[in-house]
Amino acid sequence: MATVHDGAATVREAVDRHPLVPLPHRVVSRRAWGADVVTLGLEPVDGEPISYRCGQFAMVTAFGVGEVPLSFSSRSGPGPLEHTVRDVGAVTHALATAGPGDVVGVRGPFGTAWGVDELAGGSRAHDPVVVVGGGIGLAPLRGAIEVLTATPDSARRTTVLVGARSPDQIVFDDDLDRWGAAGATVAVTVDAGARGWDGHVGVVTSLLGPRLASPERTTALVCGPEVMIRFATRALADRGVAPGRILVALERNMQCGLGWCGHCQLGPLVLCRDGPVVDAGRIGTLLEERER
Ligand SMILES: Cc1cc2nc3c(=O)[nH]c(=O)nc-3n(C[C@H](O)[C@H](O)[C@H](O)COP(=O)(O)OP(=O)(O)OC[C@H]3O[C@@H](n4cnc5c(N)ncnc54)[C@H](O)[C@@H]3O)c2cc1C
Ligand code: FES
Structure with missing residues (x-):
């Protein structure tokens, strides 16, 4: 054979x-x-x-x-x-x-990528970048943050907001310190504190603050549990970030990775090919519709 x-x-x-x-x-x-x-x-x-x-x-x-x-x-x-x-x-x-x-x-x-080279040194090289990661959702963002913090100029424009369920669920703690030392603004919150935790407690969107400095020029990179993605997308849009500049990474059951089997479909999107990184303008209300 x-x-x-x-x-x-x-x-x-x-x-x-x-x-x-x-x-x-x-x-x-x-x-x-x-x-x-x-x-x-x-x-x-x-x-x-x-x-x-x-x-x-x-x-x-x-x-x-x-x-x-x-x-x-x-x-x-x-x-x-x-x-x-x-x-x-x-x-x-x-x-x-x-x-x-x-x-x-x-x-x-x-699949698709964050397009981070554009943000670090390409046509959007002066624009603010807000990275929002929940739990293990920081993993797909880690390489992008490495690129963004590689030079002082892009590091200064980068804000990294991290949410975890509890302090022992925070991943990449050494990296968080390093990104902060490189010039990025780094903030961490947990859903529930624990003995010895004197940091922020609350959902990750509570780190965003009431307004962003230049929302019309801001690009956001978001990854985490789907409920967090929905709330973060809404919070960023409420603060004036255009849906086309809110990039989210979506996870679905994937088998082939090649657009052949259809396991990863979300509405009209085949996420192994059209995602995992998709802009919020393209997903529209698809995530909400799945919840109903
Ligand atoms: C594009 C993409 C990127 C991913 N990147 C990472 C990553 O960087 N690190 C990481 O740890 N995981 C990642 N995942 C999720 C990972 O693929 C699943 O955790 C894995 O397939 C589970 O397989 P398993 O055989 O260990 O467990 P299974 O027995 O198949 O599943 C165990 C449990 O995990 C749940 N589960 C399975 N698949 C997923 C999924 N896609 N999302 C959420 N829950 C799931 C199941 O419902 C079940 O409750 C990614 C998924 C996708 C689609
Ligand atoms: S995983 Fe097979 S089509 Fe996407």
Whole structure:
């Protein structure tokens, strides 16, 4: 029987020929954040690193267990690519418990991106950027914030607002300090405080304040639980940010990542192709309609 590997001298060649074949990657680093979130650094076993844009995702395989969509939580560059995974089920558990030397599969990149290079140094290089992340929703934003805080000019224009359910659910705490030190405004809130927490308590939108300095020039990047996305989108629009400049990352059940199977459909959008990053003008009331 013919297989996709026929005639391919290396796994890399097979991958190049067929987008459903995962490219083996070795775990080169592992960092745990709290009880159930882990960032894995991955390098290809064979060949060049894959190149991707912040906001895109990959289908990541725990061999023998299954495949799940995970956003890139690093910026594409010379170092290892990173995925940050919350252990919620069989596949994410297998990935979250992988350690240096283990091999996982990666295929992608897939989907749309935040367009952060434009915001950091392109045509919108003087505009304010507000990043709103809830819980593990900060993972797809992390690479974008790295780009935005890479120069003092864009760091100063960047506000990072982070919400977590409780203090022990805050991820990337070292990064938050580093982004603040680079010049970004960073604020963190928790839904429920705990002993030793003297920070802000309240939902993430409470960090926005009553008004923004230049709402008509502001671009917002939003990712988190869907209810948070809905409230954050509304709060930003109420403060004068145009729907076309409110970019949100949406998650749906994804199987192929290629626009073939239809599992990720949201109204007219095929989110593995038209998303995960979509502007609020395009989703309109689709999220509200799903709730009804
Ligand atoms: C584009 C995209 C990017 C993603 N990026 C990340 C990421 O960077 N880090 C991360 O930890 N997770 C991310 N996810 C979610 C991740 O794919 C799911 O947690 C994973 O598929 C669960 O698989 P499982 O086999 O471990 O658990 P399952 O047994 O399949 O599910 C366990 C529980 O998680 C819920 N669940 C499954 N899929 C999702 C989902 N897409 N969103 C919310 N809940 C879900 C199920 O309803 C169930 O309650 C992303 C999802 C998408 C679509
Ligand atoms: S995951 Fe198959 S069409 Fe989107």
